[in-house]
Amino acid sequence: MFSRAGLGILAFGLAFALGLSACSSPGQTDVATNGEITATLTDPDPQPIAADPRPRLPVTVRGFDGTDVTVSDTSRIIAVDRFGTLAQTVYALGLGPHLIGRSTAAKLPAIIDRTDVTPGGEAMSVEAVLALHPTLLLTDTTTGTPAVFEQLRAAGVSIVFFDPARTLTGTGPQIQAVADALGVHDQGVALAQRTTAEIAAATAAVPAGKPKPRIAFVYLRGTALTMLAGPGSGADALITGLGAEDAGTAAGLTEPFVTITSEALIAARPDILLVMTDGLASVGGPASLLKLPGIGQTPAGRADRIIDMSDSVLLCFGPNTGRVMTALLPAVYR
Template sequence: MFRRGRLALLALGIALTVGLSACSTPGQTGETSGGEVTATLRDPDPQPIATDPQPVLPVTVRGFDGANVTISDASRIIAVDRFGTLAQTVYALGLGARLVGRSTAAKLPAILDRTDVTPGGEAMSVEAVLALHPTVLLTDTTTGTAAVFEQLRAAGVAIVYFDPTRTLAGTGPQIQAVADALGVHEQGIALAQRTATEITAATAAVPAGKAKPRIAFVYLRGTALTMLAGPGSGADAMIGGLGAEDAGTASGLTEPFVTITSEAMIVARPDILLVMSDGLASIGGPAGLLKLPGVGQTPAGRDGRIIDMSDAVLLSFGPNTGRVLTTLVPAVYR
């Protein structure tokens, strides 16, 4: 179920701590008495690169599925993927007013009032999509079945697929691909460049000369769903951007996510546990995390080294990537 391209992992959102910090640093960290560090992006809404740019349409683009799609109208956009990246990108391009539908994972405060077409994090609903009368649907292969997409295409919806893989190197190209599909090529260039500059600044802030910490990303949704991340999860790319070593990959995992076992955690030997805030709350906080199989026997478990960050931004990549890294660096290297 947790293979690349089929990962039904929809972040379920979180009540975000939002500060008015346009002239301040991207985030802050706060340590609890138990050693847990919460890394908070002060304002999770990225600054739009333009104000309501006018799309130059029609355009024909080749989607990730290899199909050529012609978009002649971008007035009603639905953007759906497992981490909310596409909706975030639409907003950052200055097209937020045209966004009418999103996935559960797209929890930026600025777009919370848009209709959720994957209610509860489930697969996309044909009825929910068609009720919004979209002129274009931006998506990937993780949010609906082939039958769903066939029904939507038969109903006349222009569907553009994007690569579901999340990497730092792929952030800029995906921003540009979204911009090109919506007829705002120049805004895509500007946003991709701004994001690249922020990522470069964030990675440059990683302290030199220090040993790489081993960080394990743990996906939690109650005790019934506890997963350790490995290669291709997206978490490995974020951890690499922090100048750290992904514990799951280093331990020999070959899948993006595997069920947590005592053996897997002990072999992974993480120095730090990285989790989403809602997931941590779903198992009773740090105390609940330390009760999971093998966690208490790891260096991170013994030292209480836990970093949590909002579900809405931690693995969203896209225009927030540099700001997320900038916020996490001091939490990792405190």
């Protein structure tokens, strides 16, 4: 089993994550001939809530680690977490021009050219961060060791920590927490309201009266099954929000992700396999996935029910959450 922090470094660093807003491009689902469905966002970049707003600084905020931090300069921001949420939120708040560094997970087209300070999905590199001369680092406890953060603080980097958990109900509050740390409170209110409304609309769109499918989020890399998601993975919150049942949680997992065996997957009895697009490609595509040991013995394998979505949006949460859910709904309830 992996600890929450260990999983963040080992797995999600490698991965990354029909729009409801009038300003957002619609999503779609593409059905392959073998029954696999790709859920997409036509424009994966969230619509900024403002155009380069002027932060009201200085501002003092209490980070998730309990430390009070005074932020006086947001001209050079690095945002790093295992889901890519923080970088996406900075961009959606309208401060994309000030974002200079990101994590491997933050692969939205609008910010893909920012420096990756967690290359290869490893822990944050002190050298990579300091080379960018940041005025502010937004992060969480899963992206580096205490020694790394001590070195950065000793070098004069202001660090604000955020909650590493990803839930639907926590999405709005986290957006607001990021906005407050950046001195753009009003933009945070507007963005949180927009995102919360999109999540609510997606949840309300879950078809009534249909059987609740059991969905397994499977992390794929290489030529084999790698990990199965469980409680606290973020995937469980997304799946539940879609009106479905998380297969890992139902199977009794107690960690966000566990190393998976064919026997464990068979026992989880998923009706649908939810995977990241790059992960699916890494095993050779849907036809190859269905040939892996254990897959064919699951209801999902027998029914050819595979849904994939871009690594950069599927589990990113943040401002795209409602749009991601809406794009997934037709695939889940086809």
